[in-house]
Amino acid sequence: MGARRYDAVVVGAGHNGLVAAAYLARAGWSVLVLERLAEVGGAAVSRQVFPGVDVRLSAYSYLVSLLPDRIVADLGLQVMLADRAVASYTAVPGGPGLLVEREEGPATAASFRALTGSDAELAAWQRFYGRVATLAEDLAPTLTEPLLSPADLAGRLRDPQLWHDLRERPLADVVADELSHDVVRGVALTDGLIGTYADVHAADGLAGRCFLYHVVGNGTGRWRVPVGGMGAVSGAMAAAARGAGAELVPRAEVTAVEPRGDGATVHWTDDDGTERAVDTGWVVGGTAPAVLERLLGETPRPSADGAQLKVNMVLARLPRLRSGVDPAVAFAGTCHVDEAASQLDAAHAQAAAGRLPDVVPFEVYCHSLTDPTVLGPAERDAGRHTLTLFGLHTPAALFRDDPEGSRDEAVRRVVAQLDAHLAEPLLDCLARDAEGRPCLQAASPLDVEASLAMPGGHIFHGDLSWPVAETPDGVGTWGVATAHPRVVAASSGGTVRGGAVSGLGGYAAARSLLDRR
Structure with a gap:
């Protein structure tokens, strides 16, 4: 393998690296994918987390919205995505x-009426x-096209005012x-905070960008x-990448990338510690930006930390x-707990002051x-279920x-908060593994960082960008260029x-390379 020159070497076999590899290999490129871990998929993996419990949990990411139907069709992906019967339930x-x-x-109408005392809030919600639906319909097709300027994108929108407001005003406003x-506002605001540590009252666009990515998919x-x-x-x-001829090598830790004018040399260490090197015409960085910068011998730019607590459970x-x-209704969609707008504000203020929030907003x-x-x-047959927090x-x-x-x-705090809405303690409902331990596994941002080499445990690798050319x-x-x-x-x-x-990300990387040939 070391003597062969590849058209492209993909560093990292997360979902983006796999998509890039599949597109390039389908176009006839020779592609090598190097993955540090023993399995491919990055954060998009399923695992049997608890010994003796035959349940495959989505270990990190767990729902799909932004994966374009175009990518599924182009690559012939054999995936099934099922709609949830309930959008959300908020415990009050x-x-x-x-x-x-x-x-x-x-x-839904009766629920809004019981909470707010009238039909006005439901009418406002639907307006x-x-x-938002109109914006999503207009914006989604542009995600698989070359980048537009903000003005050109606005010109394709039927409601450019909402696009302007999300970009220029605090999401809370x-x-x-x-x-x-308060509760209804909180349900809307959470889409601006999933995976992003942001102040919804700030005009920095962080929450607005996150909100946009949560409502625009397909x-x-x-x-x-x-x-x-x-x-x-x-x-x-x-499977699509392999089927098109890409070589996927797990347990291959890339140690350095040396770019040149006509390509690059990628250094890596295989499973038995042997140091290897391979020449390539192009390098596709499927890793977090800070990781890629270190491999290039650069000082990584500062990036935002993650801010999520993830708890996987199996319930008896x-x-x-x-x-x-x-409960089959309450937990079928997104069940919001302590996520009213005022509670989100209080939690952010405490976290910003360096304290774990007394009341942690969460959803299950x-x-x-x-x-x-x-x-x-x-x-x-035993009636077990998964629960993700x-x-x-x-x-x-x-x-x-x-x-x-x-x-x-x-974890103690969120369990106690959930218990406040339950008629029986959550811990009494947990299944037990083969060792008799409760089936509950928690991950802080630091645990995500250690497992997946995501600096700061940020599930987006850093702050999201507006989907335009700035x-x-x-x-x-x-939108995939690096300094090299x-x-x-x-x-x-x-x-x-x-x-x-x-x-x-993988689609854009592949298209950028294919357009150059």
Whole structure:
């Protein structure tokens, strides 16, 4: 292998690296993919987390929205994405909570009326999300085209005012213009905070960008469950790359990238510690930008830390709720807990002051209600279920002094908060593994950093970008350039339109190279 020159070497076999490899190999390029870990897929993997429990959990990322249908069709990806019957349920102390059906009907109307006392807030909600849907329909097709200028993009939009407001105004103000109830505002604002540590009252665009990426996918913004877990998605991408002729090498840790005018040499160490080198015409960086910069011998630019608490669980049974709402409804979509707008503000203020929030805003959902195939036959027959919890405003800095103790305290708080809405303790509902231990696994941003080489544990590799060319020389490009002409980025944080499990970074990297030939 060492003597062969490849057309492209892809560093990192996360979903973006796999998409880039598949596109290039399908175009007849010789492609080598080097992956540090023993499995491909990066954050888009499924694992049997608990010994003796036949359940394959989506270990890190867990839902799909931004993956374009175009990429699925181009690569012939054998993936199934299932719609959740419920969009969201928000637990409210002493009340029935707020239910938003996938197709909003009488139950949604009754829920809004019970929470707010009138039909006005539902009408405002539907007006706002009607505008969001129009923006998504207009913006989504541009994600697989060369970059437009902000003005050109605005010219393609039926509601350029919403695009302008999201870019120029604090997200909290945009939402407050439309919605009045504290709980309802919070449901909308969470889309600006998932995976992003941001102040929704700031005009820095952080929350607005995150909101946009959460509502624009495929023109609908609909978040779907990958049947078989996230590993089925990355597995299909790996199969497409291999099927097109790309070579995928796991346990291959890249140690340096030396670019030249006509290509580059990539140095790596294989599974038995042997040092190797391979020449290539192009390098595709599927790693976080800071990792790629280190491999190039550069000082990594500072990047934002992650700010999420992820808890994976297997339940012996779904817990009953004090509200009386059927848990198969409450947990089927996104179940919001302590995410009213005022609670989001209080948690951000405490985190910004260097404290773990007294009340951690979070959401939970049950993958297995939509996709029971992640459960083994015995677990399915026994009525077991998965439960995934995602906490907000828990930045990496809060865990650095005492990683395990701080993580355990964060878990204690979110479990207690969830228990406040349950008719039985969550811990009593957890399944037990082969050693008799509760099936609960938690990961702070530092744990994500250690597992996936994502600096700061940021699931987007850093702050998201607006999906446009911010400078004139970027117009018409794919937003993947690095300081080295023979090295292109493909990762979430390294590309203009990367973020979430979308494949857009890998798609853009491949298109940029194919356009040059």
